[in-house]
Amino acid sequence: MTPEQLAEKILQALAALADDGAITVEGGLPRELKVERPKNPEHGDYATNVAMQLGKRAGMNPRQFAELLAARLRDDEAITAVDIAGPGFINLRVAADAQGKIAQSILDAGPAYGTSDSLHGRAINVEFISANPTGPLHLGHTRWAAVGDALARVLAAAGASVTREFYINDRGNQMDKFGASLQAAAHGQPIPEDGYHGEYILDLAKQIVAEVPGITELPDAEQPIAFREAGYERQLKEQQSQLEHFRTKFDVWFSERSLHEQDGVGHAIQKLREQGHLYDADDALWMRTTDFNDDKDRVLIRTNGEPTYFASDAAYYVNKRERGFETCIYMLGADHHGYVNRLKAIAACAGDDPEHNIEILIGQLVKILKGGEEMKLSKRAGTIVTLAELVEEGGVDALRYTLCRYPTDSPLTLDIEEMTRQASENPVYYVQYAHARLASILRNADELGIKLDEFDPGLLSHEREGDLLRALAEFPRVVATAAELREPHRIARYLEDTASAFHKFYDSCRVLPRGDEEVEPVHKARLTLVSATRTVFANGLDLLGVSAPERM
RNA sequence: GCGCCCGUAGCUCAGCUGGAUAGAGCGUCGGACUUCUAAUCCGUUGGUCGCAGGUUCGAAUCCUGCCGGGCGCGCCA
Structure with missing residues (x-):
């Protein structure tokens, strides 16, 4: 029995009480309910606080309410104990055979175990990293590479249709400074004060000189541009290959320039104008973002006729929406948190719902x-x-x-x-080791010729088997919550807890027959549990883009 | 000055969107391998959850104020 099924039983019991007229809850019964896992094992396998929440609305004290509900639940064979504790908690214990069936359902689901359809049909664009192609990716980008990719995986597991996107900031004066820095380096001249000073600039300049014959002989007007473009091409490739090696694959590499070349900015301005939030002032074109909670209005087209970076942002957002994305997620560093309001305002000015169509996640440095x-x-x-x-x-x-x-x-x-x-003490190895151990047991079972056909779930009655089963049963709701809250770290924390439950199980429960022992039903039951556990680790590690080793 | 984020064990951090006695890893100290992987397990040490109020059956969690730290406030990108 999964926690979801248990919650359903409680809801049914409540409905039955209401039908009998035993309770009348003001405002009606809840449609959903979640059971909790008590921290203290003495409080049972699961607990619900529903009596405390509904007691007052039913006009009785919580314990009284709990008594009525408990009496109903005790009739269920799959529930072996129902206790009322404290102010009105109902503590429940689940029968071993009902609980053991979870192992089979995990095996039946296989790689799909943990997935859901909570975001089914939702087209989500996840944009992250979005660096200038002017240098190597650094630590800040790396955090986003890992988290952004994991988030994309988690959202996909919840049924969303996800596109990973990298916005290439290939326009503007940062690019020009980059070109000027390369040119200076190529000529052995000092790098401009406001240019790029990393050592890689010297190497890159040397490489470009070697690969682009005559570049240093070009006229002054052309040379910085030639260096800029040559550097751009190489740095972009470098970023792409590094990210590929880091197992972060993007579906779309979107160039800011392309937005301007295809007049995406003009198109977006026209569209925004129709919504009535643009105005002209001081020979510039403005967006009245203050209509939507921004500190000040923002310039789209400067007095000199050049579009601002903000204009690119606006055009890019409009472009994403026109490509069919219902939700656009932006992952930004904390140094960009000042952009949250103005980005939200773009969505609002475009006539969208800033609470639904655009989401901005801020990552601390x-x-x-x-x-x-x-x-x-x-x-x-x-x-x-x-x-x-x-x-x-x-x-x-x-x-x-x-x-x-x-x-x-x-x-x-x-x-x-x-x-x-201290690699060996790193939590990642703790989790991976669990998977390797599981894989090892399965290999050994295979050599012994033990088949995973039928098993008696009631044999999984050891305390640590129960703990492990309940941990495995949590996986789907952990994934769903991680997707809903956009918090992939929950997967990692969950895997650590589950690894602990597994290692403890392994320590006290022998899985395979020893030496010349016969294969007993308990061996088969435990082997089924082992296989189900391996499935959860494989699925969970995959959501993080971390490998699940067969051996360590 | 205004805005956002953060203050939890010696250190790095969790805390399941209000629940029962606040957890994990690292660090300290000490146990457990002739049998499925000891990268494991078991025990030990450790806290006025920044401070003060408020909301309620119940607050690390929600609200307000203060203290302390990070970051941001361009017709730059």
């Missing part, structure tokens, strides 16, 4: 600890830590997992030593 000291990261000083370096230090799995473990709205301090030197 990552600090990095090396040798017990915080590294001061500065693009200027060239002390940035790149994705490539991080992967080299810790490996893709450890890095992805570590970055996915935490909610994005809390600041994160990444201890390089923790992630690398």
